[in-house]
Amino acid sequence: MSRRTPLPSGLSCGLDFLIDTNWSPEQALAVYELLNDLRTRIWLRYGEDVIELIRRQRWPAPNLGDINDLSEPI
Template identity: 50%
Template structure:
């Protein structure tokens, strides 16, 4: 079985089953619902979400280990 390719990176949990007989209108309605939900959540939690995403994506460097001595050659 091929692993899911989800934006979240999750590969476990309850799989979403989408019927293959949806009309384009039904698929668009679901996408619009998800877009609206995302917008409402973003509007309410924008700052905490940005802080959380920044913390997850940044590498923390020890301030002493990255220091450069003024006498060091730049090359």
């Protein structure tokens, strides 16, 4: 089994996406620009929702069960 490059999404399984090693720099730039434009469009439409979802997933609410307990932590 080969080691996979970590992805920003955190995904570690699924289908590999192979990039042809024979792409020209122009082809690579075209794909890069397409993805960048797609990212911009998604951000313009869903940016606030994405921020809120990331906040909830990565920074869950603290446990406030003992909020009234003012004693020193152990």
